[in-house]
Amino acid sequence: MAMNAREIEELIKASLPDARIVIRDLAGDGDHYAAEVVSESFRGKNRVQQHQMVYKALQGNMGGALHALALQTSVPD
């Protein structure tokens, strides 16, 4: 089972509406993605907390339907 990039983006957007999201399909198999997520809500949080917010947005799909999502999070400049 795999997810497409649009589904991933929509899930993240639902939790982090202000987020700017860039998703790349690394292997073309719908199973290995890289995502850059930029959101004001990350401000003041460490990397672990920022990634946890994204994982939470993905509602349990991470590690399940979604095998690999390389994450890079940051706050807007």
Add this chain to the structure above:
Amino acid sequence: MSDINAFIDNEVKSNDVLLFMKGTPTFPQCGFSGQVVQILDYLGVEYKGVNVLENADIRQGIKDYSSWPTIPQLYVKGEFVGGCDIIREMFQAGELQTFFADKGIAVAQAA
């Protein structure tokens, strides 16, 4: 606290640098685990690897323990530092070396 949670908690607190991974430091069985192994080996940090593929309870238990859905997971002095992405990002920024130094963990090679 369940048995598995108590076991994980004890492992995390009794090893200065602990890596939950797929495979072993000598034979990583997943590219993400392998990347963290390479970084730790490059830095010459002493660490213990726990192979989650050998025990399904630990594999699930560690995800619950940290509220983190993926393996590998690196713990330093009882603190969850991050998974593969965070460790790589910290390493590339030179932060990981400083982090180990601040925690009093010996690093063999200066970056």
